[in-house]
Structure formats: structure tokens, C-alpha cells
Amino acid sequence: MNRYDAFAHEKVAVDAVTSLTAATYAPAGGIAARRAIITCETDAVRCCWDGSTPAADVGHLFPVSAKINEVLVLEGLNNIRNFKAIKVTLAAVLRATYER
Numbered sequence: 001m002n003r004y005d006a007f008a009h010e011k012v013a014v015d016a017v018t019s020l021t022a023a024t025y026a027p028a029g030g031i032a033a034r035r036a037i038i039t040c041e042t043d044a045v046r047c048c049w050d051g052s053t054p055a056a057d058v059g060h061l062f063p064v065s066a067k068i069n070e071v072l073v074l075e076g077l078n079n080i081r082n083f084k085a086i087k088v089t090l091a092a093v094l095r096a097t098y099e100r
Helices: 077-082
Strands: 006-014 035-041 045-048 060-062 071-075 084-087 092-099
Touching: 006 084, 035 077, 071 077, 084 092
Parallel strands: none
Antiparallel strands: 006 092, 035 071, 035 092, 045 060, 045 084
16 A cells, blocks of 8 residues: 655646646655645536546546535646646636645
């Protein structure tokens, strides 16, 4: 079983196609993240982490649920680096915690 330690977090506003912040998950002179824990607030987004660009009908739907907090776990720096999201209807907010 892998053990991870959280070292940074960020709030990401999603309207047009948006990525996570490289300076946050891979700080200069520091060790880059190996995992990102992401939650979605305010409205749903579509997201990809394979290098594709999400659109209205492209990517995984990451909903907002009043009953359950949906969580996306990205393993590996390349998946974190390639993550992109776009709003479904209204601007949304993602919260990401980075671990290494």
C-alpha cells in the first residue's frame, strides 16, 4: 500500500478549458505530486487526463451531488499534468489537494 503526504492544495475556477496549476503540483526545486484528490463544487464539469481536450460531449462528466461528494483521484504526475476540465453549464470550482 502506497503512503502519500499532502503538501499543497488549490482552488481552480473552471469556465473555458482549464488545467491544474503546475507551480502548485510541481513546485520549482521541490518534489512533484504523485497523486491529486479533486472535488467539484458549484456545477458539473467534463474532464480528461489523457491529453485530450474536454468539450460539451467529450470527457468524463464530473457531477456535483448534494448527497455524496464525488471525488476524482489522479495517480501519477503525467495524469495530473494532462488534466483539463471545462464547465458543463455554469462556471464551476474544483478543489485539488496534492500528495507525494
